[in-house]
Amino acid sequence: MDSNQNNVSGARGRPRSNEVHRNILDTTLYLLAEVGVEKLSIEMVAQRAGVGKASIYRRWANKEALIVDALEQIKPEFNMPSQGNLNGDLYELASHFVQRMNTPLGKQMLSLLISTLAGSSQISEAFWENHSLPKTKEISSIIDRYRQNERLSEDANVDLAADLMIGFIMYQLLFKPPTEDLDSSLKQGIEMIVKGIRKPD
Amino acid sequence: MDSNQNNVSGARGRPRSNEVHRNILDTTLYLLAEVGVEKLSIEMVAQRAGVGKASIYRRWANKEALIVDALEQIKPEFNMPSQGNLNGDLYELASHFVQRMNTPLGKQMLSLLISTLAGSSQISEAFWENHSLPKTKEISSIIDRYRQNERLSEDANVDLAADLMIGFIMYQLLFKPPTEDLDSSLKQGIEMIVKGIRKPD
Amino acid sequence: MDSNQNNVSGARGRPRSNEVHRNILDTTLYLLAEVGVEKLSIEMVAQRAGVGKASIYRRWANKEALIVDALEQIKPEFNMPSQGNLNGDLYELASHFVQRMNTPLGKQMLSLLISTLAGSSQISEAFWENHSLPKTKEISSIIDRYRQNERLSEDANVDLAADLMIGFIMYQLLFKPPTEDLDSSLKQGIEMIVKGIRKPD
Amino acid sequence: MDSNQNNVSGARGRPRSNEVHRNILDTTLYLLAEVGVEKLSIEMVAQRAGVGKASIYRRWANKEALIVDALEQIKPEFNMPSQGNLNGDLYELASHFVQRMNTPLGKQMLSLLISTLAGSSQISEAFWENHSLPKTKEISSIIDRYRQNERLSEDANVDLAADLMIGFIMYQLLFKPPTEDLDSSLKQGIEMIVKGIRKPD
DNA sequence: ACGTAACCGAGACGGTACGTCAGGTCTTATC
DNA sequence: GATAAGACCTGACGTACCGTCTCGGTTACGT
Structure with a gap:
């Protein structure tokens, strides 16, 4: 589900920054909570994250993909210990x-x-x-x-x-x-x- | 939930056309089914309904309100007859x-x-x-x-x-x-x- | 240059009000001075004159005609007396x-x-x-x-x-x-x- | 009188295209001659110039400013050589x-x-x-x-x-x-x- | 060690749709 | 049949984003 297809093998040039990646996802999540899905704009994310729009579109194909990926992070995993009943x-x-x-x-x-x-x-x-x-x-x-x-x-x-x-x-x-x-x-x-x-x- | 606030009592001027009202709602519903919520545009509705954008915005404050109102129409009512069990x-x-x-x-x-x-x-x-x-x-x-x-x-x-x-x-x-x-x-x-x-x- | 083609002979129904006519022209002139040609709107004139838009368009073919007619009024006539030199x-x-x-x-x-x-x-x-x-x-x-x-x-x-x-x-x-x-x-x-x-x- | 305030010194981001600038002005001038001031629309200019409306509004605050700037270009300069009389x-x-x-x-x-x-x-x-x-x-x-x-x-x-x-x-x-x-x-x-x-x- | 390819922030680019406003026409009820 | 009010369609306004492209500048790999 993630798009960080980053310098996997014979990569040349500067590798993608993981910091930028996290920054974008976190900002997206933050703004999602602040303004909601409808009013979230890529430009907003870029500005608040202090990041160029290109750095977003380099990782995600479009707004939806970013939002999905951001929300994916908070997906719960349940491997609960048994209570006995x-x-x-x-x-x-x-x-x-x-x-x-x-x-x-x-x-x-x-x-x-x-x-x-x-x-x-x-x-x-x-x-x-x-x-x-x-x-x-x-x-x-x-x-x-x-x-x-x-x-x-x-x-x-x-x-x-x-x-x-x-x-x-x-x-x-x-x-x-x-x-x-x-x-x-x-x-x-x-x-x-x-x-x-x-x-x- | 409807916005057709016209002709209530001492109405002056040309009354709002119910035909136009229905036309807009029907077209909205039709396009909603055809292209989905995300891709629906007011301009599209206006053109397909053969209606001015103003006639839409006269009745609904914004796109969301129109969509909500259009979808409201298909809300089911259940007054079912009893089956005895x-x-x-x-x-x-x-x-x-x-x-x-x-x-x-x-x-x-x-x-x-x-x-x-x-x-x-x-x-x-x-x-x-x-x-x-x-x-x-x-x-x-x-x-x-x-x-x-x-x-x-x-x-x-x-x-x-x-x-x-x-x-x-x-x-x-x-x-x-x-x-x-x-x-x-x-x-x-x-x-x-x-x-x-x-x-x- | 005037368009007050008003019930000249075999007129039927209510005759056009000269008061309305004057009112429109005066208001136009007043607004022309207040907001200028560019920003003058027929809707503005109608509202300020307390007149329906139809009453304006019944007399003048379009905005330009009205403005021209309004300005026509202040056209100077010079039949000056001779000063002897x-x-x-x-x-x-x-x-x-x-x-x-x-x-x-x-x-x-x-x-x-x-x-x-x-x-x-x-x-x-x-x-x-x-x-x-x-x-x-x-x-x-x-x-x-x-x-x-x-x-x-x-x-x-x-x-x-x-x-x-x-x-x-x-x-x-x-x-x-x-x-x-x-x-x-x-x-x-x-x-x-x-x-x-x-x-x- | 010109609004092409870009690249002056510490410019960041993609610089404004002079080609686009010229293109807009030329198209404006062309359309001004073709349809006149009254009927000129920004949308028309954008389409004919093959340019987004934003690229126009980025440079000029509104329609009037663009028209003034376009017409400014044809202002004559007279530094005529003397004829001797x-x-x-x-x-x-x-x-x-x-x-x-x-x-x-x-x-x-x-x-x-x-x-x-x-x-x-x-x-x-x-x-x-x-x-x-x-x-x-x-x-x-x-x-x-x-x-x-x-x-x-x-x-x-x-x-x-x-x-x-x-x-x-x-x-x-x-x-x-x-x-x-x-x-x-x-x-x-x-x-x-x-x-x-x-x-x- | 160093060239170079891919990265980076910034922001301009061609578009599309927004919601608003006005033009000129049409439709009410009233006079 | 004229009137005030105001709805109607049309189309432009100026704004906000979309996703792409282009700057100058910055890494970090591969030679």
Whole structure:
């Protein structure tokens, strides 16, 4: 996803400055948070970063590529340690994701992602295959691990449960105003989902 | 949400043409579907609609306002007839919403809405209060109606179940590529949610 | 030159208001003095005159016609009484013209006239035939009257003398800043011209 | 009067292209002659010159400034060689000026100048001080050189004679239609002026 | 050690679209 | 049918960015 194709092998001439690279990305991120995606301009980034426009276009093909790359940086990784119980693990996952994304920048990243997916079914398909689906599998494998301990139904569709959870998190994140208390509803939502795949008892 | 503030009472001068108004909105919607939000220009709309730019700016303050207003038109209303059982009613609701929004235009509307909400916590709050919350209540009141018939838990948090469902639908809509089969996963998801609020039996 | 073609004979309906007509012309003249030709707009005139734009366009074909008509009003007529000597008569003529035109409005009128003449050789020709030439003749006939009394050369080209005088006046008017003393140089200039057509003594 | 303020000393960034500068001015002049001052548009100039609008507005603050600068270029300089006699020298001067200005462009320049002077007494004053007066002095010094040779009156007001001549030329230029024969009336006018300042003999 | 190719900041380049304003026409309701 | 108001289409205004190109100047490699 990065474009720093920099002097890989038989490079001649002055190599690209990593400092400049970082500077541009950081400034972009900063301005993204300050003025939003719509009003961000390359000229603005260049000036605030004290950098020539050419140094930006040398690294990224256009404004979109830069923004995507800048936002890419704040993408959360979840390799959470197990809590020993399903609800705990899922909550840990959700909570970590929410903490990372429940910021102006995080929301902008998500909304940009969504509008990108909405704009091209091709990208949509690729993203689903390479990101969404693996993430779903990751979550559903966690759930699967607790199949016996938590007395889940034999025929419980864990993938569906994962989707349900991701959708719930996204919805809370994107639609609920920042003032609302996400944490407790996250807990409750997870509880309900887990109950939905548990044996009737 | 509409800007056609004319002829209200003691109007003087030539009244604004409703034909022109419709023409602009329709053309906007058409072009939105054809070229997407990013590449839509007012000049394009004016030319294709056979209308002066002034006639657009007389009604809408800027490009964003026009786009929002145009997309507003395809907002789905759900006053579905009852099917006699909870799963059926919820599915009807979800299915109707999905049918309306599972189009390029519908997705663009949603993604625009999301990026707007992401951009301003003030708008976010207002939208939550005036649209999301009422919608949630509408759904949870439907669920509530079946509390006895469907043997739901006494302490079942129906609002939460509604949120779970809306989130699930949105996620399916926005992240799943158009090729996937939404309908069956919709059915299954609803089933799981309903199970999550049903008495253990 | 006026366009008030108003209900001359078998008029039907409401007759055009002379009050409106005057109002428009006066306002135009007032605004011409206030903001200048370049920045004058019909919308401005209509609003300040408390008149609909249609009422203006009903009377004048376009902005230029209105401006020309408005400025036409301040055109000086010179039917001056004779002073009994050539210098006196010519000075009276010049002085009267200068007094009328040595105002912001008068200068604007002249400069508008000049730019009109510069823009079309057809208009230029017509104006020369219908205005300049007759005026020249008028002046030269005044000079001619004094041929004997003032001992002018038999072969003196009085038409040329008239042109010389008009040109001199125009130049003083249009190029000399308002602060300069026009009157005395007018007197001197006339003296010199008269000397140029007088017998060597 | 020129706005090509670039590369003066510590210039940074790409320097402004002189080719572009010339191109714009030439195109402006060409279009000025083709369509006239009133109908000239910046967009037209940009398109015809194959230039972005920004490149024009980078150099000139607005349309007027560009037009003034373009017309400035055709301003005549008169450093004529002496003919050995007053009439000849003056005719040479006048003829040269007339030849340069007796074109659509020249007339437009003069009429634009006049309307500018009419619009602001401040500009009028400055122009008088910096252009008209020096020009007058230039001419009157030429006349003065012949004071003895041509037997001019001791008290002849040579400045006035110069004004008389300039006014005459302007008048012929601006009011006489292009079809008329300027040259011979120029000669005659000069003759009359010279006679007006010569000793009675 | 040194030439040179690719870098750097700055900013001009040809474009496109913005939102505004005015020109001249057309459409209301009112007089 | 004239009037005041104001909407209509057209098209230019001057501004802001886009992505590219061109300066003078600066590295750091490869010879």
